[in-house]
Amino acid sequence: MNMQGLEASPKASRLHIGLFGRRNAGKSSLLNALAGQPAAIVSPVPGSTTDPVEKTMEMAPLGPVVLIDTAGVDDEGQLGRQRAERSLRALRDVDVALLITEGNSWSDFERRLLRLLADEGIPFAVVRTKCDLHDAASLAERPGDLPGNILVADVSTVTGEGLAALRELLVRLAPGAQDTPPPLLHDLLPENGLVLFIVPVDSGAPKGRLILPQAQCLRDCLDGRKLALTATEKEIAPALAALSRRPDLAVCDSQVVHVAARELPPSQPLTTFSLLMARARGNLTQLAQGAAALSHLRPGDVVELREACSHHPQKDDIGRVKLPRLLAKIAGGPVTTRMLAGKNAESDDDPRPKLVIHCGACTLTRRQMLRRQHDARARGIPMTNYGMAISYAQGVLERVLSPFPDALQAFGEALKKERESVSSFSKLKRSSL
Template sequence: MLTTPRGLMPHIGLFGCRNAGKSSWFNALTGQERAIVSARPGSTTDPVEKAYELLPFGPVLFVDTAGLDDEGELGMLRVQKTRAVLARVDLVVLLVSPGGLRDEDRAVLREARARGVPHLVLVNHCDVERPAPDVLAALQQEAGRCLTVSSRSDDDVAEVRQALLALLQPPAGEPAPVLVGDLLAPQDLVLLVVPIDISAPKGRLILPQVMTLREVLDRDACALVVKEQDYAARLARLDAPPALVVCDSQVVQPVVQQTPDTVPLTTFSILMSRFKGDMVQLAQGAGSIRRLLPGDRVLIAEACSHHAQDDDIGRVKIPRLLSRAANGPLEVDVVAGRDFPDDLSGYQLVVQCGGCMVTRQDMLARQRQAARQGVPVTNYGMAISVAQGVIERTLACFPAALEAYRQAGRQH
């Protein structure tokens, strides 16, 4: 759990109106007094997060939220933060009173169902008051399975944990997101081209590289990791061509030039687009880059926060490449972390990072928002490949994404 990035942990959000018992259940499920519990409404202000090893599943992240019915100017801001959490969690736990559902509770259920996110309804405070039979029946008909519980009961806490474990299992027949494993067979050789430059973290590889390497090994394939200046020589020494080459987007142009057309090739960022998001939608967004005009507005969205260095990829390199593609300067805004504008309508393009530090649900929520507002969205790797003129090559492994890119490019 200590080494699992939060972006790879399923996020379990606790929602409900004020004093529904969210913080009590947050503490009970994590076994720690992390959240403030008070009879006074509105004790929870900002979301509170806690990583927890939910055995036998593994690491998860519990998120406690402010009440859905919070009031006043500050209360409305808290509700906005709660709804932002709702957009990115993988599992919804809804706390309701024995009196039944309120309108705010129903809105949470509608959102969860619309996004296909599993939910669990806990009728809380049942050590003090139990729901009337007709109320419970109506609840179950409207909300599905409901557990009548108290956070003070060890048996109830154990029952809720078991219910969460069952909901965390992927539906039968639904494939898990994959980076590269479906492109490989056992004993295949993969070349990973990894630059070590000023932006590389000291003493380690970046997360997409680590994740790709692990998935190659899980597939019983072999990986050869090289720096870009050694790539051509190492490739020439091979007795047989590799099954796949994966490179950092920042060196994609020379790597493409040095790789035979018969060898499949893509980038780490493009692999992340299928693991963390809707790859086809992102490829479609990439097709709109050639329609950018000088003065158009572009939003660069980074999902993590870091100190920007000279020639930063999001703040310098990608804006420079896109301006070159547009034949003139663009108006570029940059947001980082969980900051993301509610209104995207003023932008001609959103360019999202690979999303290695956030959940798949978080990335998909951003893509859905862009789609609702009619704004093309792509990711760093695809944008760089378009600007470098190699996108057809780096998407060739993914026919549906390549076709979406081509169709978008033929529009207008």
């Protein structure tokens, strides 16, 4: 077991910094210089970088970050154009970007990147590399069409000149407090609040450790100076009996939500790890609205299942086995599910899905999850997540949404609209017969 990996900050909690520019502009050399090690291949041969390269590290004074090196946007040939397009897709995954140029080089490629970064609302700066090879007079001039409010840094990966200043500049570019995601759960609890975690230990549980959402929620309680008790779904009654007061909140794995809802008193506030992750990583209210589409799922409908990571499916995999089974229960017959796993999986509207259901997104940043929600809305397709779909199938979604009044209200209103729409369609169909 890799203890370093267990002790490190999860990727989803790190600032993602993307390096973009033309081939041989010095992107890989800059990544290596910032990382302090040869993480990316450096070569005078154009096109050495193919797929985006990620380097996880601690960078003072920023803290935990992920540096993403990309292929040149001016790559040529059929394969080169594919590499360039993948680089541009990586724009959607970064919190901050560096537009890399060699000296004062400035062309349509840089102008296109500048427009894309501005359109995406990504904080960025222009970094002019190899400043040791250019005289100060030439670097004193900015390209005429480069807006004056764009930050510019000059660096040399050979001499180290400008690297310290670039790190300070990245601090200025980093998203502010207004963009910080909410805590996972400690803000839902009073002072000295108590939470009961209900964690199943079955064949799907990793040996010797908790899964990421469970571990992160426990750490969030410690950060917020809250109290926590952890038990399996089979020890709920003994856990409650061991306490001198009722928990302020119970949090369970979605797969045992029906057990938790049955074993806990109706007055006990209850939610799931999946909903807590949805609030921290994306827009919980919009996902609750999307869950209302489950109410008119019918046999044969297409449902797009999305997972942030790629993992080896188990025999009773949630997304590939359990969820399709529950969707069939909701629809009254089998539905057609289409699984898209990994960061670069492309959605397909042929045939058009009735609904998108996303995993808990524990490996995505907030920006990455919000982007996926935005893409679903742009396609005109409602989107919810695994935990909400499971809770809906078990008849307890409104209960697990109750700690989040805005999301509960959004679900109720969307559900009412869905039912009114179905009723209107049925009346219209009967009148046409």
